[in-house]
Amino acid sequence: MPRSFDLVLKGGVVVDHNGESARDIGIIGEKIAEIGDLSRASAGEAIDASGLTILPGVIDTQVHFREPGLTHKEDLETGSRAAVLGGVTAVFEMPNTNPLTTNAEALADKVARATNRMHCDFAFWVGGTTENPRDIPEIERLPGAAGIKVFMGSSTGSLLVEEDAGVAAILAKTRRRAAFHCEDEFRLNERKALRVANDPSSHPVWRDEIAALKSTERLLRIAREQRALVHVLHVSTAEEINFLSAHKDIASVEVTSHHLTFSAEDYARLGTKLQMNPPIRDARHRDRLWYGVAQSIADILGSDHAPHTLEEKAKPYPQSPSGMTGVQTLVPVMLDHVNAGRLTLARFVDLTSAGPARLFGIVGKGRIAVGYDADLTIVDMKRRKTIENSWIASRCGWTPYDGKEIVGWPVGALIRGRRVMWEGELATSGQGQPVRFGQAL
8 A cells, every 4th residue: 555645755866875866755744754766655745856856954064143142143033044045954053142152051042042933953052161161061962052162263252262271171071073163363363463454355364374274283182182073163274174184083174165165366356245264265275175075074064154244344354354144055056066066966965964964963864864854955956046145034135156156056945844945935934943962972
């Protein structure tokens, strides 16, 4: 007797651990129930996915949604709206909000704000500080905690941990993989005079490749001493890729879509809109990041979505803040790179779904498999579109990719069996839930 499903996606090309092939996907409740030829099955709802490609739900493990405290730039609802419109089904949000996310109370507040309000599923990084190492073993295990995030540079207040002793104290207590922003604060302070007023192209001169490499080298030395696992965020230099390739036993690597797409030549066109920490650099660094992708030195692809208003970005450099939108453009920009032959679709899936699940111990997400959450990113690999500011759902309403023609576009997003986005429109209200993690720590 044919099986009955709540929802069947018919006729799409499924990309999973078995490769790419035309198969149907049957969903019961929140879970994938069967994959294969379901032409004889009955379903409460059927989606015709002919001509479309079905990927595991994309997970963006580095976003800044600014709530609480900075909601004139973004909040959990608007940021997650941007995510699902771009085909992203889960995000890990960063701790540099106001108040900072550095304790159990602040984490619980964010989880409460997000539950059934965010459009995608979520977890929150908790900031590691010089004050909270003793609390880390408990915080790491709390619902909705992605793990511990440490700023070794480019931060203010208690989130900045620039001394080796502070980093060691944190890593001595972590049991999960901790994430790090690696720029050497001491070198950044020494080189501030190299910033040129009204010239954002001096940003990578000030925050040079040595500042990034020195911090990463220090981190890896401390991690080995503490026998800890670490995750180096937004790697931006050729030198770091070369160094990290010899330390993959303890260090995972994130690259971002903007560091893979832009180069220092783009400052002339985009000005402070291109200003990020760590910076967009010369093309030789971008080329080596692509080498890192090709050689599987890079483990994860993130957006580092960090919105600021156009008024804030219009301030003269260096008063202008660093950061740009990215969560909504992550999938289309990278699909364009796939179509250009810079990476395969299977590699994209590993960087955005399987990789995050593997590194961070995510339960039930990251692959298309029976028993897993029915989180699916549905794309049209042949669709040609132009990214425009008017498409951006982030509260700040702009993107550095404005006017960029793209081949490959997110058509739909399913999260735990619910069609959340279809053809550029939200299909359901926010019903986001905390991402679950394995607790064998």
